[in-house]
Amino acid sequence: MPLPFLTADRAFEAGADDIALPYDDHDLWRRPYRPGPYRVGAAALLLLLASFVLLSAMIIAFAAQTGSALIVFGFGAVVVACALRILRLGVWVSRAGLRRVGFLSTVTVPWSQTSNIRTVQQPVRWLGLPRTVQGQALVMERHGGTQLPPLLTDHSADFLSRVEAFDRAADTIEVWGDEYRTS
Known part of the structure; x- marks a missing residue:
């Protein structure tokens, strides 16, 4: 079974350092990095919790409590949906623009509306929690000087303890921006 989210790093692992945009089809939305171990964990x-909740729903259904079983099953389905959404979080790129997928919202910015994408040193949130530490962040400026929240940080769930992966992902997103902002 092909796992397309693993192809982000394969082009770099294969020694193809000269390939800036390693995908064949630039019209598909792609995440240019693998999900980090904290996000996958x-x-x-959550999926482990969902399996227990769904097993409980089945036991409740066998006890002839269908109303309660449907409520518990619905809760299990929400937990599964949350786990899948956590795996979708991050920055996605395509020829059309840059998409920042959050847990509850998604912001898509066409390349033509971006003026600059760069890596900066600034206080960043540690694993998305309120605590901030000094780190690197990939920021994007729109025309007119407005700025989105940091696209990537080196202390996020994808890049904590993976500095090389952060540098490679930030460089790749900057190259995508340079390629399609000018065309």
Whole structure:
């Protein structure tokens, strides 16, 4: 079974350092990096919780409590949906623009509306929590000087303890921006 989210790093691992945009079809939305271990671990724990909740729903249904079983099943389905959404979080790129997928919202910015994408040193949130630490962030400025929240940080769930992966992802997104902002 092909796993397209693993192809982000394969072009770099294969020694193809000269390939800036390693995808064949630039019209598809792609995440230019693998999900980090903390994000995958959180989703796995949620799916483990969901399996227990769904098993409980089945036991409740066998006890002839269909109303309660449907409520518990609905809760299990919400937990599964949250786990899948956690795996979708991040920055996605295509020929059309840049998409920042959050847990509850998604912001898509066409390349023509961006003026600058760069890596800066600034206080960043540690694993998305309120605590901030000094780190690197990939920021994007729109025309007119407005700025989105940081696209990537080196202390996020995708890049904590993976500095090389952050640098590679930031460089790749900057190259996508340079390629399609000018065309």
